[in-house]
């Protein structure tokens with residue numbers, strides 16, 4: 138991984154997510170509200186208003202079979218396939234390449250009537266976590282990968298006129314669990330499980346009706362997690378295991 142002007146910022150945010158985001162809700166004292174539950178997927182939210190804007194933190198836990206942490210993060214980070222699973226952005230472009238796993242993305246979101254359209258400009262970095270904190274239930278993950286997306290204030294070349302800049306601080310933290318086959322045979326996809334923690338802190342950057350935004354997030358995050366995880370399972374099922 139190359140060193141660049143955002144390296145220290147990335148390290149700081151990765152440390153924050155490992156110290157804070159990996160904890161399951163309920164471990165810490167603050168009140169997470171379960172807003173959606175479908176099978177292994179649990180989506181939590183906290184109500185938070187900053188400067189009069191709805192900035193509700195979101196934390197989702199999920200566990201999916203047959204894929205690795207690296208594969209989940211790879212397909213989340215890779216812009217070539219972004220449109221295959223991301224249904225709420227209108228357009229995006231890679232503004233800058235910082236190293237082989239770190240880029241800057243500019244994207245516009247579909248407008249939410251009656252508020253103005255939003256755009257985001259953020260660093261997106263994928264990395265393997267070398268020394269993950271031990272998790273509660275005792276069994277050690279095979280490996281831990283993360284994608285960190287956070288807003289930066291750069292002079293975007295040609296922002297879409299009329300957009301209000303939303304600020305994002307997002308992490309996808311994935312851990313692979315491998316159950317070797319009893320007969321000592323090779324590891325196949327049905328030996329794999331990937332536990333996911335997805336955290337999203339989005340500041341809308343300006344006024345959006347509270348009821349509209351809250352019902353949108355309550356619907357869109359579970360939909361995104363359902364669609365994205367199914368996409369990765371489908372995309373990898375005939376492929377060599379990337380671990």
Ligand SMILES: O=S(=O)(CCO)c1ccc(-c2ccc(C3CCCC3)c([C@H]3C[C@H]3c3ccccn3)c2)cc1
Pocket residue numbers: 223225226246249255257286303305307337339340341345353354357358361
């Ligand atoms: O995980 S990612 O990095 C994937 C790359 O795209 C990500 C996910 C979500 C967002 C985002 C940005 C803006 C908004 C709002 C704020 C006011 C108007 C738009 C929302 C709210 C609306 C919620 C939402 C949740 C899930 C999907 C889309 N929409 C979410 C940004 C990045």
